[in-house]
Amino acid sequence: MAPFFLHIAGGTKSRVPRESHAAGFSENAAAGFGALEDLPVILVVEDDEQIQTVVEDALTEGGFEPAIAPSGEEAVTLLRGNKGNYRALVADIGLRGRMDGWEVAKRAREIDPEFPIVYMTGIGKDEWGLRAVPNSILMTKPFAPAQLVTALSELLNSGTATTEDLPTSFSAEEVGTARAPLPTTRN
Numbered sequence: 558m559a560p561f562f563l564h565i566a567g568g569t570k571s572r573v574p575r576e577s578h579a580a581g582f583s584e585n586a587a588a589g590f591g592a593l594e595d596l597p598v599i600l601v602v603e604d605d606e607q608i609q610t611v612v613e614d615a616l617t618e619g620g621f622e623p624a625i626a627p628s629g630e631e632a633v634t635l636l637r638g639n640k641g642n643y644r645a646l647v648a649d650i651g652l653r654g655r656m657d658g659w660e661v662a663k664r665a666r667e668i669d670p671e672f673p674i675v676y677m678t679g680i681g682k683d684e685w686g687l688r689a690v691p692n693s694i695l696m697t698k699p700f701a702p703a704q705l706v707t708a709l710s711e712l713l714n715s716g717t718a719t720t721e722d723l724p725t726s727f728s729a730e731e732v733g734t735a736r737a738p739l740p741t742t743r744n
Contacts, residue, residue, distance in 0.1 A: 598643050600646050602652065604649065616647075618702075624643065629656025630654060632661050650678040675696060678695065682697055694708045
């Protein structure tokens with residue numbers, strides 16, 4: 558199968574969680590539990606409907622249960638109201654509204670300091686070293702949907718990375734992902 562790349566377009570849609578999983582779907586799914594109990598629920602904050610659909614399909618095919626929030630404010634509300642039910646956050650950096658993806662990730666880490674974060678961006682990658690939370694991954698658009706699944710799997714399976722695990726630079730040939738560095742000092 559040829560890789561499918563994300564393209565930016567307009568629109569918003571909220572799906573918490575994917576409605577097409579009617580078989581086995583329960584009311585718990587809206588609270589962050591997967592349609593099948595063993596599927597990790599991933600909160601995706603993306604304001605572009607076409608990208609929402611591509612990300613949702615990629616996560617579903619990758620064995621995750623996506624929950625889609627079209628705004629940063631809605632994502633933070635879901636995280637606070639369903640603390641512990643989501644396994645990771647996928648956040649677009651350039652969201653419309655008052656709260657961008659950087660802020661959503663910061664708020665997620667206030668709730669859970671080790672919460673896995675994957676950022677997606679077509680712009681703003683230059684700010685990543687300054688604004689990203691530690692132990693996060695940056696996906697630069699366009700990227701193949703399978704790369705998102707790989708990035709999430711890496712974060713969920715590896716736990717907390719050490720500075721030795723983190724590359725210091727990234728080439729154009731790499732998969733389009735990068736990890737945010739660990740802070741050099743801790744408070």
